[in-house]
Amino acid sequence: MINYRVADLEALVEELRKEGVEICDKIESYDYGKFVHIMDPDGNKIEG
Numbered sequence: 001m002i003n004y005r006v007a008d009l010e011a012l013v014e015e016l017r018k019e020g021v022e023i024c025d026k027i028e029s030y031d032y033g034k035f036v037h038i039m040d041p042d043g044n045k046i047e048g
Contacts, residue, residue, distance in 0.1 A: 003047045009034045
């Protein structure tokens, strides 16, 4: 799994949705950060 850090996860997820990217789940918030999973075009799960 690939894990990326981004400045604004909510905005990124909205932009990815507009581009047709598969969002696998909702954004989960923890004390140590926020996370969501997406699928790349090759079917690899990416965590942001």
